[in-house]
Each structure stands twice: as structure tokens, then as C-alpha cells.
Amino acid sequence: MNDDVMLTQMHDALVEMGLKPVAALLPEDGSSLLGTSAAMQWTIEIVPNLLAELNLMRTSDEDHFVNLVTASESAHDEQHWADIDLFAREMGKAVRPVQLIRHEAELACFVQGRAKGIEGLIGLIPELLTMNRFALVTLFEPWIDLARGQLNLETAGLKAGAALAQQSGGER
Amino acid sequence: MSAYIELSAQAKQELEAAGASVNALELEGVRVLAWVERWRAAPLGDDTLNGWAPIDATVTFSDGMQAGKSVRMRLSLLLADTMPNLESHPHWVAFTQAIASKFAPVVMEIDEQSSRLSLTYEQLLYQGTEPHVTLYCEKLAYLASVVLPAILRIRLEAWTLDDVRNLAQQVLNEALTLGYQQ
Numbered sequence: 001m002n003d004d005v006m007l008t009q010m011h012d013a014l015v016e017m018g019l020k021p022v023a024a025l026l027p028e029d030g031s032s033l034l035g036t037s038a039a040m041q042w043t044i045e046i047v048p049n050l051l052a053e054l055n056l057m058r059t060s061d062e063d064h065f066v067n068l069v070t071a072s073e074s075a076h077d078e079q080h081w082a083d084i085d086l087f088a089r090e091m092g093k094a095v096r097p098v099q100l101i102r103h104e105a106e107l108a109c110f111v112q113g114r115a116k117g118i119e120g121l122i123g124l125i126p127e128l129l130t131m132n133r134f135a136l137v138t139l140f141e142p143w144i145d146l147a148r149g150q151l152n153l154e155t156a157g158l159k160a161g162a163a164l165a166q167q168s169g170g171e172r
Numbered sequence: 173m174s175a176y177i178e179l180s181a182q183a184k185q186e187l188e189a190a191g192a193s194v195n196a197l198e199l200e201g202v203r204v205l206a207w208v209e210r211w212r213a214a215p216l217g218d219d220t221l222n223g224w225a226p227i228d229a230t231v232t233f234s235d236g237m238q239a240g241k242s243v244r245m246r247l248s249l250l251l252a253d254t255m256p257n258l259e260s261h262p263h264w265v266a267f268t269q270a271i272a273s274k275f276a277p278v279v280m281e282i283d284e285q286s287s288r289l290s291l292t293y294e295q296l297l298y299q300g301t302e303p304h305v306t307l308y309c310e311k312l313a314y315l316a317s318v319v320l321p322a323i324l325r326i327r328l329e330a331w332t333l334d335d336v337r338n339l340a341q342q343v344l345n346e347a348l349t350l351g352y353q354q
Binding site for chain 2: 102
């Protein structure tokens with residue numbers, strides 16, 4: 001399938017899902033996508049007023065993968081990094097395949113899916129969204145509170161545990 | 173047939189064609205394949221890695237949320253012992269922080285009790301997507317070939333923080349060139 005057609009179909013599908021996509025090429029980073037050395041990215045609204053990045057790339061074996069990233073620059077205080085990383089490592093297991101990733105001051109929720117063809121990629125989006133939202137409502141908020149020093153490791157863990165208990169059997 | 177069963181059958185075939193000895197287990201709603209031999213002789217041939225080669229590998233398939241349409245694939249290499257308290261060693265923390273986000277969705281974990289390192293690749297697959305498990309295993313083996321010497325140098329206290337940062341940058345550059353990121 002022509003790359004332009006594929007990108008248009010993806011964009012249209014995101015519009016139909018009500019995600020208000022804004023498209024842009026990612027800065028060249030060596031990832032191969034759609035015949036270029038850059039990747040396609042849409043900024044989408046996954047819940048009202050909350051934006052995420054949906055990245056589309058081509059794999060070396062001609063499949064494609066999409067990943068969905070919601071991020072916040074809130075870990076500026078390096079004193080909290082050890083606790084932030086510990087929270088991500090231990091609590092993050094509850095939301096896999098979504099991952100909690102800290103890079104310097106940035107905290108991110110990351111989930112990835114791979115598919116062959118545009119139909120599969122579009123079919124994966126609702127699942128990636130649901131998994132990402134689940135992680136956001138359970139772990140991301142206490143994680144950010146921890147980064148901002150508003151919760152300590154214990155209270156962040158308790159808050160996350162309560163949210164997981166409340167949500168389990170619900171949305172996910 | 174559930175999508176995860178079909179995928180695991182494909183994965184088993186792929187691995188056996190690559191010369192691996194595969195054992196398959198089916199747990200509740202989860203299909204698990206495990207193989208060892210191929211990765212004991214994996215591309216970790218560096219002398220410094222004696223005794224550090226992967227000692228187990230598993231791939232797990234389970235239904236995603238849209239049962240029948242998507243599958244969760246989890247591919248994990250379990251590696252030999254590292255060193256006590258590595259998880260909190262400042263050089264290890266600096267090294268993993270420098271590269272971890274660039275290799276997502278790979279997760280590097282160290283079991284607190286056993287000090288064993290595992291590298292795990294986890295993602296969703298849509299129906300009709302080939303598992304390509306050997307390819308992902310090669311990606312993990314590549315990462316292992318980078319991470320294990322780094323651990324060795326940390327263990328021997330042969331590193332400064334600058335060395336750590338430099339190596340992390342080299343790793344990222346090389347991975348980019350080889351196409352091993354993602």
C-alpha cells in the first residue's frame with residue numbers, strides 16, 4: 001500500500017475515534033518509517049485535555065508498529081529519582097504491557113503494538129488507548145505526585161494499590 | 173482457535189526451524205514456549221562473557237483485550253547472576269537510565285533475591301502478524317551483549333561515571349546503525 005494512502009487512512013481513523021489528531025514528522029532519529037528516516041507522529045487527545053503521542057514506524061521486517069506515549073516533565077527533583085524508579089519497577093508490573101519509564105525529568109506511560117497492514121494498526125489503537133488510560137488512572141497520577149514530593153513512596157504505593165483495586169474488573 | 177494458540181504454533185515452528193529445542197506449555201489462557209540450547213550458544217561469544225550467556229528464554233502468548241484479534245507477546249531472556257545490590261549501584265542506575273528509554277519496550281530487570289538479570293520484550297500483536305520471535309530474540313541478545321560487559325566492568329570497579337555515560341552513548345549510536353533499537 002502506498003505510504004501516503006496508509007497515513008491518510010490512519011489519520012482518518014483517528015479522527016473517527018474522536019482523538020483530534022495533529023500530524024507531524026518526528027525529528028530524524030534513525031528509526032525507519034515509511035521509506036524515510038523519520039517517523040510519523042500524531043498528537044491525540046486521549047481524554048479531554050490530556051494529550052498523548054502516537055508514533056508509527058516500520059520495522060525491519062516490513063511490519064509496522066505503533067506506540068502510544070503519555071508524558072509529563074515533573075521529575076525535576078533528582079532527590080526523588082530513586083523512589084520514582086522503584087515505584088515504576090514494582091507497581092509498573094500491574095499494568096504491563098504498559099511501561100512506566102523515567103528519562104531524566106520526564107515520566108512516561110508507554111505501550112507498543114505491532115501489526116501487518118493498516119487495518120491491523122487501526123485495530124490496535126483502541127486497545128492501546130484502553131491500556132494507556134488504565135495505567136493513567138491507576139499509577140500515573142500517584143507517580144507524578146511522588147515526583148513532585150506530594151506523596152512519599154509508601155503513600156504513592158497505597159494510592160496506586162487502591163486505584164488498581166477499584167479499577168480491576170472494570171475498564172480493563 | 174484462539175489467536176494466541178495459533179501464534180504460539182507459528183513461533184514454535186519458527187524456533188525449531190532456527191535449530192532451537194522448544195518445550196511448549198499451556199497454562200490457563202496462556203501459551204508458554206521455552207527454549208534453552210540455541211541461546212546458550214547465542215551471539216555472546218566474547219571471552220569476557222564466559223558464564224554470562226543466557227541460560228533460559230521464554231516466549232509467552234496470551235489473549236489481548238480484544239480476544240481473537242490481538243495477542244500479548246512477552247519474550248524474555250533470563251541471564252546468569254550479576255552481583256549483589258547491582259540494582260541500586262550508581263553506575264548501573266546511570267547506565268540503564270541512559271539507554272532504557274531508547275530500547276523500550278525492552279525491560280531490564282534484576283531479581284533482588286537471585287541478582288539475575290532478565291531482558292524482556294513485551295508488545296501487542298494484531299491478528300495475522302507473524303511473531304518473528306527469533307528476530308526479537310536477536311534484538312535481546314544484542315542488548316545482552318552490551319549490558320553484560322557493562323555489568324562486568326561495574327563489578328570490577330573498572331568504570332567511572334564518565335565511562336558509563338560514554339559507553340551508553342556508544343551503545344545508542346551502534347544500536348541505531350544496526351537497526352536494533354525497536
